[in-house]
Amino acid sequence: MALNQAFTKGLEDTIEQLKRDxxxxxxxxxxxxxxxxxxxxxxxxxxxxxxNNYLGLSDEPSVIEAGIEGLKKYGAGTASVRFICGTYTIHRELEDVLAKFVGTEASLSFVAAWNANEAFTATIAQEGDFVISDALNHASIIDSMRLAKAITKCTTGVYKHSDMDDLRAKLAEQKGAKRRFIWTDGVFSMEGAIAKLPEILQIARDTDSIVVVDDSHATGVLGKTGRGTAEHCGVFGEVDVITSTLGKALGGAAGGFVAGSAAVADYLTQRARPQLFSNALPTTVAASAMQAVRFVVEHxxxxxxxxxxxxxxxxxxxxxxxxxxxxxxxxxxxxxxxxxxxxxxxxxxxxxxxxxxxxxxxxxxxxxxxxxxxxxxxxxxxxxxxxxxxxxxxxxxxxxxx
Ligand SMILES: Cc1ncc(COP(=O)(O)O)c(C=O)c1O
Missing domain, CATH: 3.90.1150.10 (Aspartate Aminotransferase, domain 1)
Structure with missing residues (x-):
């Protein structure tokens, strides 16, 4: 029997309440x-x-085969963090392929998009920065901002969903901030709405802000060739930073990435705590995700x-x-x-x-x-x-x- 029964009982009571509700x-x-x-x-x-198996690639034979080959070639896992035990070549290849696919110079993979989002905000934001989020952004972005605020004492804000006047007004209030970041989902997961990316980019240009887009529901989905919200909106290559998942259209296994300049990827490699203190994406998943991207490019x-x-x-x-x-x-x-x-x-x-x-x-x-x-x-x-x-x-x- 567990030692602390009051602890278990407390959880059971809460669960019962969820059932009653x-x-x-x-x-x-x-x-x-x-x-x-x-x-x-x-x-x-x-x-x-x-x-979220939007393209039906989770059981695509070539994606499964690539995962099996990855497993055979590299073994079951990475056994430590990248800078300690070494980085597999499959990660470098995958990151090159992903960057090219979403139109950035470089990318860095994580075990989940959740980690990628958390790593980005909590690592990049500094005291004096202002980070603003669309009200309907994914929970991982919201939590990443909470973490960034607690760690770095940056200032955070929220603008009304897709309300460009509110975004402008809130950025204007923070004119004195060292840097201003605009965080948005590319596609909002509970509504299916698409971010007003061209307007957001214009606001960023006008205010010298930095745009970060979570394209988890758009990668492989939006745009003529599936390259995401930027392709859909005719602004491919113009977004500062794109994060996305490998756990939806791109095979559906797991994994995420931050894509942007080589400096962004390198800085996160140096400083992001989920990189420095947690294993890399399993190699078998990296191999199947890479085949998924290639499949989308070819099909x-x-x-x-x-x-x-x-x-x-x-x-x-x-x-x-x-x-x-x-x-x-x-x-x-x-x-x-x-x-x-x-x-x-x-x-x-x-x-x-x-x-x-x-x-x-x-x-x-x-x-x-x-x-x-x-x-x-x-x-x-x-x-x-x-x-x-x-x-x-x-x-x-x-x-x-x-
Ligand atoms: C918009 C968005 N961002 C991030 C995530 C997290 O993705 P992952 O499962 O790779 O952690 C999700 C998953 O639901 C999502 O919908």
Missing amino acids: KVYKRLNYLESPQSAHVQMEGRGDVLILSS PERVETLRENTAYFREQITEAGFKPLPGETPIIPIIVGETAAAIQMSDMLLDEGVFVTGFGFPVVPKGEARVRCQISASHTRDDLDQAIRAFKKVGAKLGIVR
Whole structure:
């Protein structure tokens, strides 16, 4: 029996409260690779509309093969941090490929985009700097700013979501700051909205600020060739710093990176604590991620398929009577109101063989709970039609559509 029972009891009480509040997250166990469909324990085959596997590369044979080859060539892991036990050549290759792909001089990989974001802000920001974030930025950016503030005593702020007047006003208030950083998601994960990047870059030019974009939901997804928000907005190569994940469109395993000038990558190599005190990305993951990038470069038609699937699903779900948040990205949230309603809808859809997650407060604002559909290039028209049929049936039962 554990020594401190009061500690365990405290946690159990909190968990019980989550269940009473109907915000407890039940995990669904998967028994096969993610593709358009997945084998779910206790349910069998389900159609998955709840994954960041945007290009369907998590089970792409050449990506799996590259991971196996990486495993055989380099072994299971890195066994220490890069500057101590040595850096694998696969990391250098991957970082070159990633930098080229997103249009920067260099990049540095991390075990997750979470670490990359945390490393960037907490390492780069200094006392006297001002770092401002879009109100809807990802939790990793928010936490990175909290950490930076605690460590460096930089000043931080938040501007209203995509409100360029508010951004300008808040930057003007900090005119005396040593340096001013603007942090934004490229694609906002809960809305599917795209950052107003050309305007943000103009504001940065006008105020001599530095722009940092987290493109985790845009890399491999946005732009004609999948190079992200900057390509989509016609400003490829103009963003100071881009961070992104390898855990979504680029194979979906894990890993993240910071891309920017060679100086940014080198400075983070010297100073970022997640680099200096934590193992590097497993070599097998580096190898499969590199193949994923190469695949996207060689198969831009996969990005086009994703775009076509997204347009088709948006059109069909709207025709069915639902009101998805408008947009162009494969993140298609359908607002249902209360958290319990989103969870109920998600459960009912799963009973119909369609896996879509419901999100409520505190992940999204109160009263704006939603089921968030995510479209993949691996979905066929039949898959998307199956999803629409399930939505119609469940929506009618819940009185959302007729
Ligand atoms: C916008 C954004 N940034 C960062 C992350 C973290 O990515 P990773 O899983 O690589 O840590 C996520 C993942 O949900 C994300 O959506």
